[in-house]
Amino acid sequence: MSNNFEDYPHKRFNPLTGEWVLVSPHRTKRPWQGKQEKPAVNTLPAYDDKCYLCPGNTRNQGASNPDYKDVFIFDNDFPALLHESVGGFCDEDNLFKVEPESGICRVVCFSPRHDLTLSRMQPEAVRKVVDAWCEQYSELGEREDIGYVQIFENRGDIMGCSNPHPHGQIWATRSTPVIPESEDKRQREYLAEKGKCLLCRYVERELENKKRIIFENDSFVALVPFWAVWPFETMLLPKAHMGAMVDLTPAQRDDLAEALIRMGIRFDNLFETSFPYSMGIHQRPPKNKDNKHWHWHIHYYPPLLRSATVKKFMVGFEMLGMPQRDITAEQSAKQLRDLPEEHYLDRGE
Structure with a gap:
């Protein structure tokens, strides 16, 4: 049996979720085959009088935005969660089960x-x-009716983003959602079994290996995870052990801001387009007392595969069996690592 993972199909294990991904590198030795079109550059105005997120404009439900100068936060006018929820129900066969879920959605x-x-x-x-x-995270996490705070950004219309104005969302839920709950369980079990933090050890191993590292600064490392599913899936991880963003020092917050910009520039430069993705922050549930196992981190899930218009879809075997990818995590990391850190729109002709 060969140990050359670059040539033969194999499965890779995700220790954060307990799931597997099928990798088939033999299917494409050159992942950039075929035409790569130059996408048109979409030029947006600095202010759009029809945008419901721009300063001073009126939103769909009638509220007016202030003339804000930096960050502006408001309760979502069309929230996925409400303060009130239905009662629970479960039939005797445990086949029809409902549990109440309430929460707060902010933009x-x-x-x-x-x-x-x-x-x-x-x-x-x-x-x-x-x-x-x-x-x-601190404000919402202190509320008695909130058990988890999910911060995320959907960027690009193909990710379901309804407005190009730069914005993200916060959904604070009564209970912990499925994926953070799974990560909580796996990190807790690893600490109990190995006596060390799962992601602390993972960061150490990746920094030793270097193959999947995109860049690093004093506080953070950007990498393509060994178990990545999406073509250019990446993670931002703090080098120091900490359970939530609120544990960051002022200098570490500066480093995170720098890392977010550097990661975004690399994504944009990859296909010279405003790169779509879903990005989210996973951190400890705010009220859990036993949180030594938690190591907070950021996930990026971008769909683009070969160009600005060619994207990956979950179909066939992936929907019925398990996720699959042809481009290895190592190839994706090299592609991102080799890109310049000057944004393509700033290079000039």
Whole structure:
């Protein structure tokens, strides 16, 4: 049996979720085959009078935005969660089960500028976003009716983002959602079995290996996880052990802002387009007392595969069996690592 993972199909295990991904590198030795079109550059105005997130504009439900100058946060006008919820129910066969779920949904506008993204903002402006995320985690997490605070950003219309204005969301739920709950369980079990933090050890091993590292700064490392499912899936992980963003020092918050910009620039430069993704922060449930096992981190799940218009879909075997990828995590990491850190829109002709 060969140990050359670059040539033969194999499965890779995700220790955070307990799931597997099928990797088939033999299917494409050159992942960039075929035409790669130059996408048109979409030029957005700095202010759009029809945008319901721009300063001073009226939103769909009639509320008016203030003339905000940096980060602006408001309760979502069309929330997925409500303060009230239905009662629970379970039949005698445990086949029809309902549990109540309530919560709060908020929108976080990163900038008053309609034409920016995190990758195009200045470090001091992104630092204000980081501070806002920390403040929201603390504020919402202190509420008796909130058990978990999920911070995330959907970027690009193919990710379901209904407005190009730079913004993210916060969904604070009564209970812990399925994926963070799974990560909680796996990290807790690893600490009990190995006596060390799962992601602390993982970061150490990745920094030794280097093959999947994209970049690092004093506080954070950006990498393509060994078990990545999406073509250019990445993670941002703090090098020091900490359970939540609120544990960051001021210097570490600055480093996180820098890392968010650098990661965004690399994504944009990959296919010279405003790169779509879903990005989310996983951190300890705010009220859990036993949190030594938690190591907070950021996931990026981008769908693009070969160009600005060619994307990966979960179909066939992936929907019925398990996720599968042809490009290895090592190949994706090298592609991202080799990109310049100057945004393609700033290079000039």
